[in-house]
Amino acid sequence: KTLTVELGERSYPIVIGGGLLDRAADYLRQAGVPDKSPLMIVSDDNVAPLYLERLESALSGGGYRVVSAVVPAGEQSKSLTVYNDLVTRAIEAGLDRSSAILALGGGVVGDLAGFVAGTYMRGIRFVQVPTTILAHDSSVGGKVAVNHPLAKNMIGVFHQPELVLYDVDTLNTLPPREVRAGLAEMVKHGLIWDREFAEWCWNNAPRLLDLEPEALIYGLERGCAIKAQIVSRDERENDLRAILNLGHTLGHAIEAVAGYGRYLHGEAIAVGMAAAALLGEERGGETGLYAETMLMLRALELPVTLPEDMDTEALMAAMQRDKKFREGRMVYIVPSEIGRVEIASDVDADAVRDVIERLK
Ligand code: NAD
Ligand code: ZN
Numbered sequence: 001k002t003l004t005v006e007l008g009e010r011s012y013p014i015v016i017g018g019g020l021l022d023r024a025a026d027y028l029r030q031a032g033v034p035d036k037s038p039l040m041i042v043s044d045d046n047v048a049p050l051y052l053e054r055l056e057s058a059l060s061g062g063g064y065r066v067v068s069a070v071v072p073a074g075e076q077s078k079s080l081t082v083y084n085d086l087v088t089r090a091i092e093a094g095l096d097r098s099s100a101i102l103a104l105g106g107g108v109v110g111d112l113a114g115f116v117a118g119t120y121m122r123g124i125r126f127v128q129v130p131t132t133i134l135a136h137d138s139s140v141g142g143k144v145a146v147n148h149p150l151a152k153n154m155i156g157v158f159h160q161p162e163l164v165l166y167d168v169d170t171l172n173t174l175p176p177r178e179v180r181a182g183l184a185e186m187v188k189h190g191l192i193w194d195r196e197f198a199e200w201c202w203n204n205a206p207r208l209l210d211l212e213p214e215a216l217i218y219g220l221e222r223g224c225a226i227k228a229q230i231v232s233r234d235e236r237e238n239d240l241r242a243i244l245n246l247g248h249t250l251g252h253a254i255e256a257v258a259g260y261g262r263y264l265h266g267e268a269i270a271v272g273m274a275a276a277a278l279l280g281e282e283r284g285g286e287t288g289l290y291a292e293t294m295l296m297l298r299a300l301e302l303p304v305t306l307p308e309d310m311d312t313e314a315l316m317a318a319m320q321r322d323k324k325f326r327e328g329r330m331v332y333i334v335p336s337e338i339g340r341v342e343i344a345s346d347v348d349a350d351a352v353r354d355v356i357e358r359l360k
Helices: 021-030 047-061 080-092 107-122 168-173 176-193 195-203 205-209 213-233 240-245 248-258 265-282 289-299 312-321 349-358
Strands: 002-007 010-017 039-044 066-071 100-105 125-130 143-148 151-158 163-167 332-337 340-344
Touching: 002 213, 010 213, 021 047, 021 125, 021 163, 039 047, 039 080, 039 107, 047 066, 047 100, 047 168, 066 080, 080 107, 080 143, 100 107, 107 125, 107 143, 107 151, 151 248, 163 168, 163 213, 168 213, 176 195, 176 205, 176 213, 176 240, 176 265, 176 289, 176 332, 176 340, 195 205, 195 213, 195 289, 205 213, 213 240, 240 248, 240 332, 240 340, 248 265, 248 312, 248 332, 265 289, 265 332, 265 349, 289 332, 312 349
Parallel strands: 010 163, 039 066, 039 100, 100 125, 125 163
Antiparallel strands: 002 010, 143 151, 332 340
């Protein structure tokens, strides 16, 4: 199944299905990636032992020259230090303006490798080969970044891929906790845009948690399609695209305050989405908004509460540093009903404090 992301003059395909790694060379060629210059695959040390050789040999069998770079798994690799190592590797390997960088892994590898691709020689081709459920979100839309110790994703650019090659067979080795975290972004796409899809995620939670292929492919397709639609309308986050940040203002703060890596991104935004629903209902959203959101998130076995000892003021301070802070005011994405959100810049800090306290 192939979806297309349309961005003004450009577009790129998202291919979702089984057995795609072995046919990677054909897909790259179709996407216009030339084979005269070397390619660099970036992966992490969990994913590389599982899938790197297969991708390398598929590509070299198809006439591409390939070098690989493996970084430590985990959020800590989204750093300027690791970025610099990868640029060194790219220079040493002779990557030039016609080269492409491939990200084989989850959102961490995608964001990191994408930031290298977006900045190396002012930007070279980039291909996403996602291997997590969460990456149905991160691989589409062209936001790439590394973290600053004080705030997540602070250093980045917009750099769209030439191709997203989503081989769902790779998801079978994903640890269950990562499966759940990835489903948080999936249900998010329903919560912001499509009540029916949110309800589908809820009703099919057991099948999704079991990685049943049919359910998984449908969920990923629908999630990617919603993201693609939103990004097509607002590539640079002037307005609409901000709705994708549902749960992320608090979510990012939770990640930062707990220490990167303690919470998985999907877990943190699940708590963030629960908080947003509570805030939304208090601001006059539909009755049952909060209760229903909680049921959906719980069905996907995601956290919806905060530990009592998490410092509310530390969370508030971390939120202030988040990029959703604009023109002197915090911007929150607040649901008004399931499937519908507003971009609110008039949320009172005390209302947010109160919601955080109530989630403990
Ligand atoms: P991740 O890349 O760290 O992957 C999760 C874990 O699973 C890692 O330990 C990884 O090594 C392992 N793994 C990956 N694929 C595997 C497989 N097939 N089998 C076994 N293990 C596997 O994390 P993630 O959840 O994919 O992504 C989170 C990151 O994505 C965060 O940094 C977040 O900020 C970013 N993100 C970016 C965007 C965006 O638009 N750019 C959107 C959402 C999230
Ligand atoms: Zn996210």
